[in-house]
Amino acid sequence: MKVLITGANRLIGQYIGKLILKSKDFLLLPIGLGNPRIKDFENFYQKLDISNSSEVKNFLITEKPDIVINCAAISHVDICEEFPDKCFKVNVLGVKNLIDNLNPQSKFIHLSSEFVFDGTSLNYKENDQPNPLSIYGKSKLQAEEYIQQNFKNHQIIRTILVFGFGENLSRNNILTWAYSFLSQNKKIKVVNDQIRKPTYVKDLAKAIFDLMVSNQNSTFHISGEEEISIFQLAKKVADVYGFDKNLISSISSKSLNELDKRPTITGFNLDKISSIINYKPQSITNALIDSKNGLIHI
Ligand SMILES: NC(=O)c1ccc[n+]([C@@H]2O[C@H](COP(=O)([O-])OP(=O)(O)OC[C@H]3O[C@@H](n4cnc5c(N)ncnc54)[C@H](OP(=O)(O)O)[C@@H]3O)[C@@H](O)[C@H]2O)c1
Numbered sequence: 001m002k003v004l005i006t007g008a009n010r011l012i013g014q015y016i017g018k019l020i021l022k023s024k025d026f027l028l029l030p031i032g033l034g035n036p037r038i039k040d041f042e043n044f045y046q047k048l049d050i051s052n053s054s055e056v057k058n059f060l061i062t063e064k065p066d067i068v069i070n071c072a073a074i075s076h077v078d079i080c081e082e083f084p085d086k087c088f089k090v091n092v093l094g095v096k097n098l099i100d101n102l103n104p105q106s107k108f109i110h111l112s113s114e115f116v117f118d119g120t121s122l123n124y125k126e127n128d129q130p131n132p133l134s135i136y137g138k139s140k141l142q143a144e145e146y147i148q149q150n151f152k153n154h155q156i157i158r159t160i161l162v163f164g165f166g167e168n169l170s171r172n173n174i175l176t177w178a179y180s181f182l183s184q185n186k187k188i189k190v191v192n193d194q195i196r197k198p199t200y201v202k203d204l205a206k207a208i209f210d211l212m213v214s215n216q217n218s219t220f221h222i223s224g225e226e227e228i229s230i231f232q233l234a235k236k237v238a239d240v241y242g243f244d245k246n247l248i249s250s251i252s253s254k255s256l257n258e259l260d261k262r263p264t265i266t267g268f269n270l271d272k273i274s275s276i277i278n279y280k281p282q283s284i285t286n287a288l289i290d291s292k293n294g295l296i297h298i
Pocket of ligand 1: 012034071073
Protein backbone atom coordinates (compact mmCIF):
# COMPACT_ATOMS: atom_id res chain seq x y z
CA MET A 1 0.00 0.00 0.00
CA LYS A 2 1.40 3.38 -1.03
CA VAL A 3 0.72 6.21 1.45
CA LEU A 4 1.11 9.78 0.22
CA ILE A 5 1.57 12.36 3.00
CA THR A 6 1.31 16.03 2.13
CA GLY A 7 2.86 18.56 4.52
CA ALA A 8 5.42 15.88 5.38
CA ASN A 9 8.09 18.38 6.45
CA ARG A 10 6.10 19.74 9.35
CA LEU A 11 5.27 18.50 12.83
CA ILE A 12 2.27 16.23 12.27
CA GLY A 13 3.26 14.99 8.80
CA GLN A 14 6.79 14.03 9.88
CA TYR A 15 5.58 12.02 12.89
CA ILE A 16 3.01 10.08 10.84
CA GLY A 17 5.56 9.57 8.05
CA LYS A 18 8.11 8.13 10.46
CA LEU A 19 5.51 5.68 11.85
CA ILE A 20 4.67 4.59 8.32
CA LEU A 21 8.34 4.09 7.47
CA LYS A 22 8.63 1.72 10.44
CA SER A 23 5.75 -0.42 9.22
CA LYS A 24 6.57 -3.03 6.59
CA ASP A 25 3.03 -2.94 5.17
CA PHE A 26 3.28 0.53 3.65
CA LEU A 27 5.37 2.48 1.15
CA LEU A 28 5.81 6.13 2.07
CA LEU A 29 5.52 8.96 -0.43
CA PRO A 30 6.25 12.20 1.48
CA ILE A 31 5.28 15.46 -0.23
CA GLY A 32 5.93 19.10 0.57
CA LEU A 33 6.01 22.51 -0.99
CA GLY A 34 9.60 23.30 -0.05
CA ASN A 35 12.83 21.32 -0.08
CA PRO A 36 12.98 18.07 1.92
CA ARG A 37 13.84 18.70 5.58
CA ILE A 38 13.42 15.24 7.11
CA LYS A 39 16.49 13.03 6.79
CA ASP A 40 14.62 9.69 6.68
CA PHE A 41 12.33 10.96 3.89
CA GLU A 42 15.06 12.30 1.57
CA ASN A 43 15.12 9.32 -0.80
CA PHE A 44 11.34 9.32 -1.39
CA TYR A 45 10.45 13.00 -1.05
CA GLN A 46 8.80 14.91 -3.89
CA LYS A 47 7.67 18.50 -4.27
CA LEU A 48 4.05 19.19 -5.14
CA ASP A 49 1.94 22.33 -4.95
CA ILE A 50 -1.51 21.00 -4.08
CA SER A 51 -3.14 24.23 -5.21
CA ASN A 52 -1.98 23.60 -8.80
CA SER A 53 -4.75 21.49 -10.38
CA SER A 54 -2.86 20.17 -13.40
CA GLU A 55 0.26 19.38 -11.37
CA VAL A 56 -1.80 17.41 -8.84
CA LYS A 57 -3.68 15.57 -11.59
CA ASN A 58 -0.47 14.46 -13.34
CA PHE A 59 1.11 13.52 -10.06
CA LEU A 60 -1.78 11.33 -8.90
CA ILE A 61 -2.12 9.66 -12.32
CA THR A 62 1.57 8.71 -12.12
CA GLU A 63 1.83 7.76 -8.45
CA LYS A 64 -1.59 6.14 -7.82
CA PRO A 65 -1.48 6.25 -3.99
CA ASP A 66 -3.75 3.88 -2.03
CA ILE A 67 -3.99 6.30 0.86
CA VAL A 68 -3.57 10.09 1.01
CA ILE A 69 -3.00 11.79 4.36
CA ASN A 70 -3.43 15.50 3.82
CA CYS A 71 -1.43 17.53 6.34
CA ALA A 72 -0.78 20.41 3.93
CA ALA A 73 -2.44 23.69 4.81
CA ILE A 74 -1.99 27.36 5.41
CA SER A 75 -2.64 27.09 9.13
CA HIS A 76 -1.32 30.42 10.37
CA VAL A 77 -4.50 32.18 11.52
CA ASP A 78 -3.25 35.74 10.95
CA ILE A 79 -1.84 34.95 7.50
CA CYS A 80 -5.24 33.50 6.53
CA GLU A 81 -6.94 36.72 7.69
CA GLU A 82 -4.51 38.83 5.71
CA PHE A 83 -4.45 36.68 2.56
CA PRO A 84 -7.81 34.87 2.39
CA ASP A 85 -7.44 33.97 -1.30
CA LYS A 86 -4.15 32.22 -0.63
CA CYS A 87 -5.70 30.44 2.36
CA PHE A 88 -8.71 29.11 0.40
CA LYS A 89 -6.49 28.20 -2.55
CA VAL A 90 -4.48 25.74 -0.44
CA ASN A 91 -6.97 24.73 2.26
CA VAL A 92 -10.00 24.22 -0.01
CA LEU A 93 -8.93 24.13 -3.68
CA GLY A 94 -5.92 22.00 -2.68
CA VAL A 95 -8.25 19.44 -1.09
CA LYS A 96 -10.55 19.53 -4.14
CA ASN A 97 -7.56 18.93 -6.45
CA LEU A 98 -6.49 15.89 -4.45
CA ILE A 99 -9.97 14.37 -4.17
CA ASP A 100 -11.10 15.02 -7.73
CA ASN A 101 -8.08 13.18 -9.09
CA LEU A 102 -7.94 10.33 -6.61
CA ASN A 103 -9.06 6.81 -7.40
CA PRO A 104 -12.39 6.40 -5.50
CA GLN A 105 -11.07 3.10 -4.06
CA SER A 106 -8.28 5.01 -2.29
CA LYS A 107 -8.64 6.42 1.21
CA PHE A 108 -8.46 10.16 1.94
CA ILE A 109 -7.42 11.16 5.47
CA HIS A 110 -7.67 14.86 6.16
CA LEU A 111 -6.39 16.96 9.05
CA SER A 112 -8.85 19.55 10.29
CA SER A 113 -8.99 21.82 13.30
CA GLU A 114 -10.81 22.96 16.45
CA PHE A 115 -11.10 26.30 14.63
CA VAL A 116 -14.25 25.02 12.87
CA PHE A 117 -15.97 25.70 16.24
CA ASP A 118 -16.68 29.00 17.97
CA GLY A 119 -14.84 28.28 21.22
CA THR A 120 -17.67 27.88 23.70
CA SER A 121 -17.23 24.27 24.85
CA LEU A 122 -14.59 21.96 26.27
CA ASN A 123 -16.58 18.93 25.19
CA TYR A 124 -17.35 19.33 21.45
CA LYS A 125 -18.65 16.16 19.83
CA GLU A 126 -18.07 15.32 16.17
CA ASN A 127 -21.63 16.20 15.14
CA ASP A 128 -21.89 19.47 17.09
CA GLN A 129 -22.68 22.50 14.98
CA PRO A 130 -19.53 24.17 13.58
CA ASN A 131 -19.36 27.95 13.65
CA PRO A 132 -15.91 29.16 12.60
CA LEU A 133 -14.83 32.65 13.68
CA SER A 134 -11.83 33.04 11.41
CA ILE A 135 -10.95 32.72 7.73
CA TYR A 136 -8.73 29.76 8.65
CA GLY A 137 -11.65 28.03 10.43
CA LYS A 138 -13.99 28.77 7.52
CA SER A 139 -11.53 27.29 5.02
CA LYS A 140 -11.11 24.14 7.12
CA LEU A 141 -14.89 23.72 7.39
CA GLN A 142 -15.40 24.25 3.67
CA ALA A 143 -12.79 21.56 2.95
CA GLU A 144 -14.53 19.15 5.33
CA GLU A 145 -17.86 19.72 3.56
CA TYR A 146 -16.31 19.14 0.15
CA ILE A 147 -14.78 15.87 1.31
CA GLN A 148 -18.01 14.66 2.94
CA GLN A 149 -20.03 15.41 -0.18
CA ASN A 150 -17.58 14.14 -2.77
CA PHE A 151 -15.41 11.32 -1.45
CA LYS A 152 -16.99 8.44 0.42
CA ASN A 153 -13.83 6.75 1.61
CA HIS A 154 -12.61 9.46 3.98
CA GLN A 155 -11.50 10.13 7.53
CA ILE A 156 -11.58 13.72 8.76
CA ILE A 157 -9.48 14.23 11.86
CA ARG A 158 -9.98 17.39 13.88
CA THR A 159 -7.27 18.17 16.40
CA ILE A 160 -6.27 20.91 18.85
CA LEU A 161 -3.04 22.83 19.59
CA VAL A 162 -0.53 20.12 18.73
CA PHE A 163 2.83 20.22 20.53
CA GLY A 164 6.14 18.37 20.34
CA PHE A 165 9.73 18.68 19.23
CA GLY A 166 10.45 17.77 15.65
CA GLU A 167 13.16 17.61 13.04
CA ASN A 168 13.99 20.87 11.24
CA LEU A 169 10.69 22.51 12.13
CA SER A 170 10.26 25.78 10.31
CA ARG A 171 7.44 26.84 12.60
CA ASN A 172 7.17 26.83 16.39
CA ASN A 173 4.46 25.18 18.47
CA ILE A 174 3.78 26.13 22.10
CA LEU A 175 6.43 23.69 23.41
CA THR A 176 9.23 24.65 21.02
CA TRP A 177 8.40 28.35 21.40
CA ALA A 178 8.39 28.33 25.23
CA TYR A 179 11.48 26.09 25.29
CA SER A 180 13.49 28.32 22.95
CA PHE A 181 12.88 31.45 25.06
CA LEU A 182 13.00 29.96 28.55
CA SER A 183 16.14 27.92 27.87
CA GLN A 184 17.91 31.21 27.07
CA ASN A 185 16.50 32.86 30.21
CA LYS A 186 14.31 35.14 28.10
CA LYS A 187 10.93 36.43 29.31
CA ILE A 188 7.69 35.43 27.60
CA LYS A 189 4.12 36.75 27.76
CA VAL A 190 1.46 34.10 27.36
CA VAL A 191 -2.32 34.38 27.03
CA ASN A 192 -4.24 33.28 30.11
CA ASP A 193 -7.77 33.36 28.69
CA GLN A 194 -7.52 30.79 25.91
CA ILE A 195 -8.23 27.31 27.23
CA ARG A 196 -7.54 24.20 25.17
CA LYS A 197 -7.14 20.45 25.43
CA PRO A 198 -3.66 20.36 23.80
CA THR A 199 -2.57 17.33 21.79
CA TYR A 200 0.78 15.57 22.05
CA VAL A 201 1.99 14.94 18.50
CA LYS A 202 3.09 11.36 19.26
CA ASP A 203 -0.38 10.44 20.57
CA LEU A 204 -1.97 12.05 17.52
CA ALA A 205 0.31 10.34 14.99
CA LYS A 206 -0.26 6.92 16.58
CA ALA A 207 -4.03 7.51 16.59
CA ILE A 208 -4.01 8.54 12.92
CA PHE A 209 -2.00 5.44 12.05
CA ASP A 210 -4.44 3.20 13.98
CA LEU A 211 -7.41 4.89 12.32
CA MET A 212 -5.81 4.50 8.90
CA VAL A 213 -5.70 0.72 9.30
CA SER A 214 -9.29 0.65 10.55
CA ASN A 215 -12.10 0.85 8.04
CA GLN A 216 -14.15 3.60 9.62
CA ASN A 217 -15.17 6.46 7.32
CA SER A 218 -16.18 9.39 9.45
CA THR A 219 -15.13 12.55 11.28
CA PHE A 220 -13.08 12.06 14.46
CA HIS A 221 -12.00 14.30 17.32
CA ILE A 222 -8.46 13.65 18.59
CA SER A 223 -6.88 15.78 21.33
CA GLY A 224 -5.48 15.46 24.83
CA GLU A 225 -7.83 14.93 27.76
CA GLU A 226 -6.70 17.78 30.01
CA GLU A 227 -7.96 21.31 29.73
CA ILE A 228 -5.41 24.03 30.40
CA SER A 229 -4.77 27.71 29.59
CA ILE A 230 -1.88 28.44 27.25
CA PHE A 231 -0.28 30.33 30.18
CA GLN A 232 -0.47 27.30 32.49
CA LEU A 233 0.88 25.11 29.70
CA ALA A 234 3.97 27.34 29.39
CA LYS A 235 4.40 27.05 33.19
CA LYS A 236 4.30 23.26 32.88
CA VAL A 237 7.05 23.45 30.26
CA ALA A 238 9.15 25.46 32.75
CA ASP A 239 8.39 22.91 35.50
CA VAL A 240 9.33 19.84 33.50
CA TYR A 241 12.46 21.36 31.92
CA GLY A 242 13.63 23.12 35.07
CA PHE A 243 13.36 26.69 33.76
CA ASP A 244 12.58 29.77 35.85
CA LYS A 245 8.78 30.18 36.02
CA ASN A 246 9.14 33.87 36.85
CA LEU A 247 10.15 34.46 33.24
CA ILE A 248 6.53 33.79 32.25
CA SER A 249 3.89 36.48 32.64
CA SER A 250 0.25 36.26 31.67
CA ILE A 251 -1.62 38.56 29.31
CA SER A 252 -5.12 38.67 27.87
CA SER A 253 -5.92 37.82 24.24
CA LYS A 254 -7.52 41.24 23.94
CA SER A 255 -4.17 42.93 24.45
CA LEU A 256 -2.89 40.92 21.47
CA ASN A 257 -5.98 41.71 19.40
CA GLU A 258 -6.54 37.97 19.05
CA LEU A 259 -9.78 37.27 20.83
CA ASP A 260 -12.24 37.67 18.00
CA LYS A 261 -10.52 35.25 15.61
CA ARG A 262 -9.43 32.52 17.99
CA PRO A 263 -11.89 30.30 19.83
CA THR A 264 -11.73 31.12 23.56
CA ILE A 265 -12.22 27.67 25.04
CA THR A 266 -12.11 24.50 22.99
CA GLY A 267 -11.92 20.87 23.98
CA PHE A 268 -13.10 17.66 22.39
CA ASN A 269 -15.20 14.81 23.62
CA LEU A 270 -13.05 11.74 22.94
CA ASP A 271 -15.68 8.99 23.33
CA LYS A 272 -15.88 8.18 19.61
CA ILE A 273 -12.14 7.84 18.94
CA SER A 274 -11.60 5.99 22.23
CA SER A 275 -14.23 3.41 21.36
CA ILE A 276 -12.83 2.79 17.89
CA ILE A 277 -9.07 2.56 18.46
CA ASN A 278 -8.82 2.50 22.25
CA TYR A 279 -7.24 5.96 22.22
CA LYS A 280 -5.58 6.89 25.53
CA PRO A 281 -3.63 10.17 25.40
CA GLN A 282 -0.82 10.82 27.86
CA SER A 283 -1.14 13.48 30.54
CA ILE A 284 0.46 16.80 29.58
CA THR A 285 3.22 16.32 32.14
CA ASN A 286 4.05 12.82 30.85
CA ALA A 287 3.97 14.09 27.27
CA LEU A 288 6.45 16.85 28.17
CA ILE A 289 8.71 14.34 29.93
CA ASP A 290 8.48 12.05 26.91
CA SER A 291 9.36 14.99 24.61
CA LYS A 292 12.38 15.71 26.80
CA ASN A 293 13.66 12.18 26.24
CA GLY A 294 13.02 12.57 22.51
CA LEU A 295 15.08 15.77 22.30
CA ILE A 296 18.35 13.87 22.09
CA HIS A 297 17.19 12.09 18.93
CA ILE A 298 16.51 15.31 17.00
N1 LIG B 1 -0.39 22.09 14.49
C1 LIG B 1 -1.55 22.27 15.10
O1 LIG B 1 -1.62 22.69 16.27
C2 LIG B 1 -2.84 21.91 14.38
C3 LIG B 1 -4.05 21.99 15.08
C4 LIG B 1 -5.23 21.69 14.40
C5 LIG B 1 -5.18 21.30 13.06
N2 LIG B 1 -3.99 21.24 12.40
C6 LIG B 1 -3.97 20.86 10.99
O2 LIG B 1 -3.02 19.81 10.82
C7 LIG B 1 -2.39 19.92 9.56
C8 LIG B 1 -0.88 19.85 9.71
O3 LIG B 1 -0.46 20.84 10.62
P1 LIG B 1 1.10 21.08 10.97
O4 LIG B 1 1.11 22.01 12.11
O5 LIG B 1 1.81 19.78 11.03
O6 LIG B 1 1.64 21.74 9.64
P2 LIG B 1 1.71 23.27 9.20
O7 LIG B 1 2.73 23.98 10.00
O8 LIG B 1 0.34 23.81 9.10
O9 LIG B 1 2.34 23.06 7.75
C9 LIG B 1 1.57 22.67 6.69
C10 LIG B 1 2.37 22.15 5.55
O10 LIG B 1 1.64 22.46 4.38
C11 LIG B 1 2.56 22.53 3.32
N3 LIG B 1 1.98 23.38 2.30
C12 LIG B 1 1.57 24.67 2.40
N4 LIG B 1 1.10 25.09 1.20
C13 LIG B 1 1.21 24.03 0.35
C14 LIG B 1 0.89 23.82 -1.02
N5 LIG B 1 0.37 24.81 -1.77
N6 LIG B 1 1.15 22.61 -1.58
C15 LIG B 1 1.68 21.62 -0.83
N7 LIG B 1 2.00 21.75 0.46
C16 LIG B 1 1.77 22.95 1.04
C17 LIG B 1 3.86 23.13 3.90
O11 LIG B 1 4.93 22.55 3.19
P3 LIG B 1 6.46 23.02 3.34
O12 LIG B 1 6.84 22.79 4.77
O13 LIG B 1 7.20 22.12 2.42
O14 LIG B 1 6.49 24.47 2.97
C18 LIG B 1 3.76 22.64 5.35
O15 LIG B 1 4.59 21.51 5.53
C19 LIG B 1 -2.92 21.19 8.91
O16 LIG B 1 -3.99 20.84 8.06
C20 LIG B 1 -3.49 21.98 10.08
O17 LIG B 1 -4.58 22.78 9.65
C21 LIG B 1 -2.81 21.55 13.04
